[in-house]
Amino acid sequence: MSVPQRRTDIGPPHYEQFLPPIIKKNYGNWSYYQQLAPGVMVHVAESGDKIYSVRVGSPRLLATDTIREICSIADKYCDGYLRFTSRNNIEFLVTDESKLNPLQDELKSKGYAIGGIGYRVSNPVHTQGWVHCHSACTDASGLVKSIMDELFPYFCEKELPNKVRLAVACCVNMCGAVHCSDIAVVAVHTKVPQVDAEAFKNMCELPTTIASCPTGAISPDPATKSVKIKAEKCMYCGNCFTVCPAIPIKDAERDGVAIVVGGKVGNLRSNPKFSKMVIPYISNEPPRWPKAIAAIKLILETYAKDARKFERVGEWIERIGWERFFQLTGIEFTYQHIDDFTFARETFRTAATFKW
């Protein structure tokens, strides 16, 4: 089969061709929505038209065959229309109400996880990990799978005070949304990288490498015509490795994960917030990272029990205070929790008011 003629700079197809007719008709004229089940909602238009969405969890990493299977289901119940959400879930768009139950039945029978709508845990935003990225200090897919197996009831059934947004980033580049998530995992190095002086000469530029270090830990090493790293200044960010492959930082025993909590991106009630670090290091324990998963569950369930309705994790913690958060969860407070980098000044407590 001959390859067809290429075209350039055409951009993506116009979305209109992918919209179900009922959406085209009621575009911009929706009136309200209602959640019918943990994974089912209906949007009602001003016109009275209704569209049902059935949301299904996805591992995100999909085989083409799985996509084809999803497509046949969508053909059967959704006139061939479907979408993905900003958290990588699949949404089956149903116009014909009578198809709603059969669709769910078929999905269930095929092992799909229906849920994630409303005040639940949804699909964690995540990244490549050992599956594909050279920068990874852990595997994102395995962590996500392990987390969601453990928190499964909170996806497809149990309600929480509000949405809980999880994320996993496999290095501090944070291609996920870890920096503003309710609860998230970020993988970290904890060992000073080693300079391969020979390789350095061939692969790296001196000024760029030195400039890459945010703490000024790197200086020229005239003896080896490469660079040296002042160990006590290095906080293992890996930025030197990003610009210079001759400074490997990965370390099987020392790479691990940290847990951060309390971020959000929406503007409801309180401003978008950054996540804050609560557990600085847990060793990588593939295939299931049991300690990391236990930590997440602990935090989630403490939140579920203690937060007020509609409070996000960060809002709950800010109301009760971080000192109370550490008390309620029993998580140890260490030197690592105290900022000694960019935001130190903003995070030190400047008031005599706190709780015992």
Place this chain on the structure above:
Amino acid sequence: MSVPQRRTDIGPPHYEQFLPPIIKKNYGNWSYYQQLAPGVMVHVAESGDKIYSVRVGSPRLLATDTIREICSIADKYCDGYLRFTSRNNIEFLVTDESKLNPLQDELKSKGYAIGGIGYRVSNPVHTQGWVHCHSACTDASGLVKSIMDELFPYFCEKELPNKVRLAVACCVNMCGAVHCSDIAVVAVHTKVPQVDAEAFKNMCELPTTIASCPTGAISPDPATKSVKIKAEKCMYCGNCFTVCPAIPIKDAERDGVAIVVGGKVGNLRSNPKFSKMVIPYISNEPPRWPKAIAAIKLILETYAKDARKFERVGEWIERIGWERFFQLTGIEFTYQHIDDFTFARETFRTAATFKW
């Protein structure tokens, strides 16, 4: 008269010798206080004993003769005991209730200003100014006098939602408490200092001078053996002048004052807060700085009208939002209000929520 024998490192006299007997007796055993008038309060001890304090405004800069006058009044009504407050007011300490009214009568007849207790404007914390400091860009005493003449009713009579703490600093060293005051004046330079290359050689050190500049505006000038200043990097902090007198920064037409608001130091309700700049520049207009005084009055009265009971200025503004503050006061928002120094990142708005 021969000079007596000096002693060293004796420290201050022990305070106990200056305490009225009733205070010694009830030391640490006070039960409650009550405000009886804008400048009069009583403290009641567990024992039932009472001590009355009559507070009188002070220009802080006192002639010895005035101190002697105060002393004779204290002898007459207070058994020779008095104190000064942390805001430089004078407190007459009265044990005998029957002396309370005569004391006040005498104070009034001698022109003393009784007031400042409770939810009022108290004596502004202030500094030396042209009276004594080489660093001054304005005169603090004149500003304070002009402010307090204008706000006098708020010292000795009218109530406000809470205390309003004023301060005046005559340069950005801020020897006053400007950085955490409800409403304050800080004097600023607005012109790049000029280097006197000749004087530099005799009086200044090159590395110290260069290091003194927080924005890195100063570099060596080999031609003149002194330094040069990159004008567009200079924000007129005067720190170079502090370490090197050969870089004069004072300028009669360009020195002036800025108004800052919203700071506080107590922990009640909300954390201690820094003041924020609301008017970046008003020309020096001795002897009465009418525009600066009008600005302060405008802010104070907007607060008085709009704040809730017990809200401090900063708490009021944070509740209504800074955008509303600028609207209510009609103060212009300029490029100068937007931080471009240390805290820029913390002050930019990171939420889609604000008021129109």
Place this chain on the structure above:
Amino acid sequence: MPKMYDTPLLDELEKGPWPSFVKEIKKCAAKNDMAADELGLLEKSYKTKIGYWKHGGIVGVRGYGGGVIGRYCSIPEEFPGVAHFHTVRINQPSAWFYTTDALRTICDIWDKYGSGLTNFHGSTGDMILLGTRTEALEDIFAELSSRGWDLGGSGSAMRTPSCCVGPARCEWANIDTLELCYQLTQEFQDELHRPAWPYKFKIKIAGCACDCVAAIARADCSIIGTWKGDIKINQDEVRNYVKNGFDIQKWVIDMCPTECMSWDGSTLTIDNANCNRCMHCISKMTKALKPGDEKGATICIGSKAPIVVGALLSWVIVPFIKVEKPYDEIKDLVRKMTEWWDENGKPRERIGEVIERVGMRSFLEYIGVPPQPQQVKEPRRDPFWFFTEEDIEKIKAKEAEEKKTGVYKF
């Protein structure tokens, strides 16, 4: 027949109720050599707790500088199937709507040239085709583009814009997120495909302050729908909520961040001048409350991940802008913003970092937006700021004027 690896560790991850990515890899591994070696390699990583990928080399398609992430295995002798394992980023359609036909087309192409593995979607928004060889890239591109698909962004370029479902299925959309996303993507095709900037530049568009695409946290340019005018209240529906057990006082009135709502037992009142349009009340009482009538967007700039001096959330730059076809004002603004950044930025410096380093004033002056209190949480606190000579002249002129009129203009 692809090689079969023993994967005891990964097999663990086939268990449990959440859909398993291992099953996905195995599906492909059963018929594709690349996928098979990917499986084996991943098992090895699980065993040794370390990854085996090298820094990406520069690979791509003719005339484009991005859209493909070059990836090579560091132990190709052991896993030749993933010696090359590049990913292809395909620009997704607005809000990730598809027809099954369209998806099948992509699957077919991918099965033909790649591993069969995909990410639906990457966290910037692209469809990610995971794993192919350099030689296949031109063909893949020809197949895709001839069928109407184009590559997404990578490298120091405009990145693939994305948007929330917006007016397509959401009652709160203040702007047409899908069309705006499409138009901006088209407008910046050159910038998207040919990296020429200091670093990456991302655009995300949300229809309201719920921000369902995390625009404010994950896009250099965050466009967020909003409104002016009063929130529309259907009092009957309000009473219905209350009748049905909704604790309006506790859940709405007391949670309103601006304290601008009140409920007297039968009527809900909103002091709209003080509402900051946070969406809490509207989202919790969707039948009773609707956004106001004058629609537009807030444009915020600068968010990014933490490398290396700390994560940023986007900063409000344009508090309100009309969002109307053909979106010229927004296109111009994005162009001016990126121009300023390109002129002032150092390599690997995101726009937010440049604004922080060079100063907001320079940026605002260049793009022609005046300073406004909405841009800051609070004014600066320390007594250091810059004046131009003209600033001072203006102030002095104003003061002279005030002397004449006797009226101060602060």
Place this chain on the structure above:
Amino acid sequence: MPKMYDTPLLDELEKGPWPSFVKEIKKCAAKNDMAADELGLLEKSYKTKIGYWKHGGIVGVRGYGGGVIGRYCSIPEEFPGVAHFHTVRINQPSAWFYTTDALRTICDIWDKYGSGLTNFHGSTGDMILLGTRTEALEDIFAELSSRGWDLGGSGSAMRTPSCCVGPARCEWANIDTLELCYQLTQEFQDELHRPAWPYKFKIKIAGCACDCVAAIARADCSIIGTWKGDIKINQDEVRNYVKNGFDIQKWVIDMCPTECMSWDGSTLTIDNANCNRCMHCISKMTKALKPGDEKGATICIGSKAPIVVGALLSWVIVPFIKVEKPYDEIKDLVRKMTEWWDENGKPRERIGEVIERVGMRSFLEYIGVPPQPQQVKEPRRDPFWFFTEEDIEKIKAKEAEEKKTGVYKF
């Protein structure tokens, strides 16, 4: 007869109800040459809008490095009376209590040797005697010290500590601010009089969170009284307040920052575990509420004015410390803190700035205080932090232990 200057501008400042500093200067100017020239010089500054003082030279008294601020006029030809115009800082007694006798003694000495002008008080807390000549300093010091007074601090030294009125006249004092202030001042006499540190170091002591000496904003070491245990409620007095029109709901319950109070119409309840001891309720209902029983202090470190990278408020270092005679624990702590600062600080670097630059850990380890959540508003946000090898070893050991016990210790 001192020279008489024409002072039309300053005369303006004799008008108005607030006490006039110009009148004060004139009182002295009438009989003192220095004061007369100070008046003339100040009038000149008012006319020309500029000051006429030079950088201070180093002047002082034998054996002391501080306590006197040298000041010279830049136009001594014109104003010879203020050619020298040094100020003498006298260490005030705790909480600024005086007898009239003591004050008169000081006035007499000052009239004899100085301008007669004073500041009651300087903003660090000292009595300031404003304006004398170098030759007079030794005599002034001998006169003062022989009568029990000593100089305050200046230069790169411990500065004169100060404190609020506390137990002397305030029902909320949790600690004996006056005695602690006295004891610390005595303890650090050498450091106070002989500048040997990188920069100044100030101590301020407040009896409670009202912080009536602005300790948290204006002292490198801020000691603030507080308590553990329940707030004591006198319910009868509570009801009295309400009866007298005090809106307890609006003014106390709703303003409590931790939302830990409730009022059912007859009884006030406080969830003390959640109270952060802000003092709002106690200060507004002084007869009804009293601090809890276990008294102590919070020690915060670092506040300072904005020069040059921004003002600091003090940071909580020791959340709770007992404050009991002879205060050895506090003295030791202050000594350790200043030692660490002295070892790590560069010239003109305040302790807060050094902590920020070198890191809180080094400081806490040196002074022997463990990390505690009370020290921070929130934990760090960005994913960068340091470990020592021992930190990691400890974690690994803990994990090994957990493997054995099956119980996680987070």
